[in-house]
Amino acid sequence: MARLQPTPLTLTLAAAFSLSSVQAEELNTTPAAGQTQLSADELSGQMEVEIKARGNVVVRRDDQTLKADWLEYYQAKNRARAGDHFTLTQAGSRVSGTLIDYDLANRTGTAEQPDFAAAEGLRSFRGDGERAEFLGKGKYRLLQARANTCSPDDDSWYIKASSIDLDYGENVGTARNARLEFQGVPILYTPWIDFPLDGGRKSGVLAPILKTGSNGTEFSLPYYWNIAPNYDATLTPGYNDKRGAMFGAEFRYLQPDYQGEIATEQLPDDQEANRSRYAWRAKHSQNLGHGVDFGYNANYVSDDDYFDDFGNRQSIASNVNLVREAWLGYGTEWDSGTFNARLKAQRYQTLQDPAAPVDEPYARLPQLTANANQDLGAGLSANLQAELTRFTHPSKQQGNRLVSYPSVTWSLDQSWGYIRPKLGVHYTRYSLDALDNEPARDVTRTLPIFSTDAGLYFDRPATLFGSSYTQTLEPRLYYLNIPSKQQKDLTNVDSSENSIDFAQLFNENRFSGSDRINSADQLTAALSTRFLDDKSGIEQLRLSAGQVFYFSKDDLTLSGTTTARSSQSSDLLFSAGGQLTPSWRIDSLYQHNQQLAKTEQYNLQLFYTPTPGKTASIRYRYDRSTDVGNADGTLGPLRQVDVAGQWPLARKWYAVARYNYSLQDKKALEQLAGVEYNDGCWTARLVGQRYVSDSNTTKNAVYLQLELKDLGGIGSNPVDTLRLAIPGYSKINDIRQ
Numbered sequence: 001m002a003r004l005q006p007t008p009l010t011l012t013l014a015a016a017f018s019l020s021s022v023q024a025e026e027l028n029t030t031p032a033a034g035q036t037q038l039s040a041d042e043l044s045g046q047m048e049v050e051i052k053a054r055g056n057v058v059v060r061r062d063d064q065t066l067k068a069d070w071l072e073y074y075q076a077k078n079r080a081r082a083g084d085h086f087t088l089t090q091a092g093s094r095v096s097g098t099l100i101d102y103d104l105a106n107r108t109g110t111a112e113q114p115d116f117a118a119a120e121g122l123r124s125f126r127g128d129g130e131r132a133e134f135l136g137k138g139k140y141r142l143l144q145a146r147a148n149t150c151s152p153d154d155d156s157w158y159i160k161a162s163s164i165d166l167d168y169g170e171n172v173g174t175a176r177n178a179r180l181e182f183q184g185v186p187i188l189y190t191p192w193i194d195f196p197l198d199g200g201r202k203s204g205v206l207a208p209i210l211k212t213g214s215n216g217t218e219f220s221l222p223y224y225w226n227i228a229p230n231y232d233a234t235l236t237p238g239y240n241d242k243r244g245a246m247f248g249a250e251f252r253y254l255q256p257d258y259q260g261e262i263a264t265e266q267l268p269d270d271q272e273a274n275r276s277r278y279a280w281r282a283k284h285s286q287n288l289g290h291g292v293d294f295g296y297n298a299n300y301v302s303d304d305d306y307f308d309d310f311g312n313r314q315s316i317a318s319n320v321n322l323v324r325e326a327w328l329g330y331g332t333e334w335d336s337g338t339f340n341a342r343l344k345a346q347r348y349q350t351l352q353d354p355a356a357p358v359d360e361p362y363a364r365l366p367q368l369t370a371n372a373n374q375d376l377g378a379g380l381s382a383n384l385q386a387e388l389t390r391f392t393h394p395s396k397q398q399g400n401r402l403v404s405y406p407s408v409t410w411s412l413d414q415s416w417g418y419i420r421p422k423l424g425v426h427y428t429r430y431s432l433d434a435l436d437n438e439p440a441r442d443v444t445r446t447l448p449i450f451s452t453d454a455g456l457y458f459d460r461p462a463t464l465f466g467s468s469y470t471q472t473l474e475p476r477l478y479y480l481n482i483p484s485k486q487q488k489d490l491t492n493v494d495s496s497e498n499s500i501d502f503a504q505l506f507n508e509n510r511f512s513g514s515d516r517i518n519s520a521d522q523l524t525a526a527l528s529t530r531f532l533d534d535k536s537g538i539e540q541l542r543l544s545a546g547q548v549f550y551f552s553k554d555d556l557t558l559s560g561t562t563t564a565r566s567s568q569s570s571d572l573l574f575s576a577g578g579q580l581t582p583s584w585r586i587d588s589l590y591q592h593n594q595q596l597a598k599t600e601q602y603n604l605q606l607f608y609t610p611t612p613g614k615t616a617s618i619r620y621r622y623d624r625s626t627d628v629g630n631a632d633g634t635l636g637p638l639r640q641v642d643v644a645g646q647w648p649l650a651r652k653w654y655a656v657a658r659y660n661y662s663l664q665d666k667k668a669l670e671q672l673a674g675v676e677y678n679d680g681c682w683t684a685r686l687v688g689q690r691y692v693s694d695s696n697t698t699k700n701a702v703y704l705q706l707e708l709k710d711l712g713g714i715g716s717n718p719v720d721t722l723r724l725a726i727p728g729y730s731k732i733n734d735i736r737q
Helices: 008-017 306-310 313-318 719-725
Strands: 019-021 036-039 042-046 050-061 064-074 079-090 093-097 099-103 108-112 115-117 126-128 131-135 139-148 157-167 172-182 185-196 209-213 218-220 223-228 231-240 244-254 258-270 275-289 292-301 321-334 337-350 363-377 380-392 399-410 412-414 417-432 441-456 458-464 467-482 520-533 539-550 554-556 562-564 572-578 584-593 598-611 614-629 635-650 653-662 667-678 682-694 697-708 712-715
Touching: 036 064, 064 099, 079 108, 093 099, 093 108, 115 139, 139 172, 209 712, 218 244, 275 306, 292 337, 635 667, 667 719, 682 719
Parallel strands: 019 036
Antiparallel strands: 036 050, 042 050, 050 064, 064 079, 079 093, 079 099, 093 115, 099 108, 108 131, 115 126, 126 139, 131 139, 139 157, 157 172, 172 185, 209 218, 209 697, 218 231, 223 231, 231 244, 244 258, 258 275, 275 292, 292 321, 321 337, 337 363, 363 380, 380 399, 399 417, 412 417, 417 441, 441 467, 458 467, 467 520, 520 539, 539 572, 554 562, 572 584, 584 598, 598 614, 614 635, 635 653, 653 667, 667 682, 682 697, 697 712
């Protein structure tokens, strides 16, 4: 750009009309508010009539910058005409075109052949049209226009409309007579649509959802209602070709002290089942102040088959007992202790599979729990766990249960290790109602519990595969003593036997809940070693072995009867795991029955994830204690293999797959395969799934989704399904190409 020397004419104009004409190199200074600043290779004009500029024209006023090949400026009107090519930039937008007629003060005017783009830092949004109208600060209208959120020169999809209004004051865009074109093919039409310009929430129609599979083909069109910054609702009318019209609704709310949601799905007339079908759910949690909180979680469906008919594999597996509960809690703390109490009412809706019925859990109407601890100094602490429950059931014995478990623990923790003896008394009292031939009665159980947990910590520098590590050696002993006592007279309200793993070796009770407490005179011995990377601190490898040694022959079953142990030691447990390399991770558990010289269970999980979008895993599980049906009708141990992965096939293309196979009954439990394509501004996914929904039924599902950048997905979204099926799965939109 040529250096411009101010002429007497331009200086006079600047003084008379607040027009600042400066050297081109000096335009980095900001003009005063309401002042127009002009620079060009050539300036000419007549005072109070017209100023003409040519060559590298730059005009600034407030947050506006207009650049053009030539400009005619009518200062009395603050009006500018510019071409042959112009670019107008202001907060929120950039407009380029061939000709502009523009009022710099009022920010109104028109432009021909405009190209529009959001300013840097805002949501990526660009477009073009035949004509643009400037309607005031931050307001534009594009006529016979098209727009998308892709990078420049990417027109893989766009919204084409007779007019597109953009209001950056309200952050709202509105398109009229709009159609969505993908690769030049129209796929959706709407007479009117609005959308947020900043990526925020905005009321309006969301992308349609299309599902297909064994449950039928279902089309729905959600409408999102942005009621307020802390309230919203989604209304979803739909149609299933097998079952008829459907309707869903969800309302969410959020306040500083409370939050929650209410949702429903409704089928007024299920054409296949010939009845009304529905589902409800509601959640609420609230801080009432002064340590008091309140909440509820309620779920209900019209029938046992609801999730089989309308859910997916995950909802079928996780919704057997639908909880309905409400609670009121209180918590406080002081310098050396805490106290928490909760009053809860809880019951379940149990969904039954006639081929595999399950027991309905007891209801707690109500249950009061309390927990307190107090630091006594010198490493001593006192603890209390207490519970008072009214348990009810439509067909089992009902009653009240009181549990009190005070204990004292002494902790000596040092850099070299620790020792933590604990002494407590577990008291339980049942007041049982009469049932059939069983009279009402009171039953109590009092058990002293003593345990000592002790461990040592050794470490040394080590070298593994040429890298420096810190290797630890961590022996641990855990002694537990609980007197043996028959408990068959105690109603089993909520106890079950825990699965065996390393954590269970160091638990007081191998049963969950309070109705069953195992007898014990035993010592757990375990040894672990870890390799910690000196640079990152990552646990590269962990090896552990542990076993329980019994000094008493008494044992307790889940039914509450005592039996004689068949061995003086438990099964031997081995575990190996860790992040072997940045790409490889392993996790495994092996349980060996020394008395029978047999493997009780083992599982092996190996994961390979070198980069996002590249992941493969193989998992194998064997459990001799779990009898399942073989293909020939006999019972056998559980044996399953699970292979899954996500892998790039070519640039932008990814394959996804999972195969979960039951070896003992020779059939697949889940098969999943699909492809994904990421073009940057759009993503496509096609996934097929076949899975066992119950003991006699196998179902299919097909997911087909087109996801447009910043606009959402059209079709059915398989991402949640893929994340559950494939460990380490990455959403390909988030992967840097």
